[in-house]
Amino acid sequence: MARWPKPPEGSWTEHFKLSTAPVPHEDSISPEFYELEAEAVFKRAWLNVGRVDQLPRNGSYFTKEIEVAKTSVVIVRDMGGEVRAFYNICRHRGNKLVWNDFPKEETSGVCRQFTCKYHGWRYSLDGALTYVQQEGEFFDFDKDDYGLVPVHCDVWEGFIFINLAQEPEQSLTEFLGPMILGFEGYPFDKMTERWFYRSEIKSNWKLFSDNTAEFYHAPVLHAGQMPPAFAAPNREAGFEAPYYQIDGPHRLAATGGIRPWEMPEGMFKPMEKALQASLWGPWEPYDIGEVPAGVNPGGLERWGNQSYQLWPNMVILFWSQGFYFVYNYWPTSYNTMKYEATLYFPPARSPRDRVAHEMIAMAYKEYGIQDVNTCEASQQMLEARIVSEFPFNDQEILPRHLHMLCVDAVNDYKLEKGLVNQ
Numbered sequence: 001m002a003r004w005p006k007p008p009e010g011s012w013t014e015h016f017k018l019s020t021a022p023v024p025h026e027d028s029i030s031p032e033f034y035e036l037e038a039e040a041v042f043k044r045a046w047l048n049v050g051r052v053d054q055l056p057r058n059g060s061y062f063t064k065e066i067e068v069a070k071t072s073v074v075i076v077r078d079m080g081g082e083v084r085a086f087y088n089i090c091r092h093r094g095n096k097l098v099w100n101d102f103p104k105e106e107t108s109g110v111c112r113q114f115t116c117k118y119h120g121w122r123y124s125l126d127g128a129l130t131y132v133q134q135e136g137e138f139f140d141f142d143k144d145d146y147g148l149v150p151v152h153c154d155v156w157e158g159f160i161f162i163n164l165a166q167e168p169e170q171s172l173t174e175f176l177g178p179m180i181l182g183f184e185g186y187p188f189d190k191m192t193e194r195w196f197y198r199s200e201i202k203s204n205w206k207l208f209s210d211n212t213a214e215f216y217h218a219p220v221l222h223a224g225q226m227p228p229a230f231a232a233p234n235r236e237a238g239f240e241a242p243y244y245q246i247d248g249p250h251r252l253a254a255t256g257g258i259r260p261w262e263m264p265e266g267m268f269k270p271m272e273k274a275l276q277a278s279l280w281g282p283w284e285p286y287d288i289g290e291v292p293a294g295v296n297p298g299g300l301e302r303w304g305n306q307s308y309q310l311w312p313n314m315v316i317l318f319w320s321q322g323f324y325f326v327y328n329y330w331p332t333s334y335n336t337m338k339y340e341a342t343l344y345f346p347p348a349r350s351p352r353d354r355v356a357h358e359m360i361a362m363a364y365k366e367y368g369i370q371d372v373n374t375c376e377a378s379q380q381m382l383e384a385r386i387v388s389e390f391p392f393n394d395q396e397i398l399p400r401h402l403h404m405l406c407v408d409a410v411n412d413y414k415l416e417k418g419l420v421n422q
Helices: 031-042 172-181 205-212 228-237 270-275 351-382 394-416
Strands: 046-051 060-066 071-077 083-087 108-110 129-131 152-156 159-163 193-201 243-247 250-256 303-310 314-319 323-333 336-345
Touching (some): 083 152, 083 159, 152 172, 172 243, 172 303, 205 323, 205 351, 205 394, 243 394, 250 394, 270 351
Antiparallel strands (some): 060 071, 060 108, 071 083, 193 336, 243 250
16 A cells, blocks of 8 residues: 655654653553543543534433533523533432433433422523422522532534533633634534444543554454455555644544545455445545535545544544544543444435445444454453553554543642642
8 A cells, every 4th residue: 555754753753742652551540540530631621412413402402421520411402592501410409300210321302491300399491490399498598599500511513512610721612722623614514314323341431542543453453344355465564544633632643545446346345336335435425515624634635534533532533425423432430431423424315325324334333343342352451460551653643642641631630739749
């Protein structure tokens, strides 16, 4: 395969002035580090919790369980059309306010008010307490003092973000920065066909993030996804991403593209040929119009996808064929997590397109299962503490950067709180 030129410094890692030393992994196996990371990272950063598509009308709501912060949040479109977020707690006795049969399960729906199923307190969708059962029984009581506790909430390009800090250090647009704002205007609203996966994984969230942030593993781990005649040569050739970018805490990796009509006979499976589609998407690209230059900041002529890693736990993966994926990594303990993947396509152009989308989604799921198994195997052996640090190559620059960011954030937090001497 063709190799793209490296930056003048000789490597991307050196270009972005990162250490080239082996990377310690105590941050992925330490319960103590996990608790500090929850405070230093997840209770301070802007977190993507969904899209406005999930709130299609006034009164629509959904809940989000954020176990790393030991909390639950309800996101709602109020009767005036504004998207708001509140902690999912009744102000009377602390019961979870919005839930169905099982308290820890997320839920969604449409309503005109929230009613606590414990004692019947009611709240309007803008958070005001509107009704208290037997209000006269309370002492020096004013309903205005007991509205729902708001969570900082903002919407960018249809993506809903929340921030659990009492006062965010940055606005959402300041937090996103130039690289992410560079794809403002992408036709997200045209991608209305949605496929969603959620999986509970027995690994630290960073290990799974590392996996999706490098393509060095692809020709080896995913060799079974291509016909045997091409798997071995592909593994021998290896894979090299042509472009990387780091902007503050956010990261980007680009891949070269596959042109199916240029590939040798036998490269694709019969179903892929019949549907004219593969994991890389429909062979006939969608006409979604001109996309912002920020989708392909490296100016690559033959790009396949651009993987934007938004700090700390979100990925937006643009495909050159005109669709996109979103990944979210939600820690649940130092060695477990929930992984969410949402695949967005433009509406199918034909019955064949519709079946092709299903095949793409199933192919993605198979890749994901292989990735999950590998991350769980890594977690098991990392916890054995036989080896404490590991060499990362130049294609693993984004995983290197992620571990660096988390360790720096925890160290800064410890200094701030006086947990270590300066």
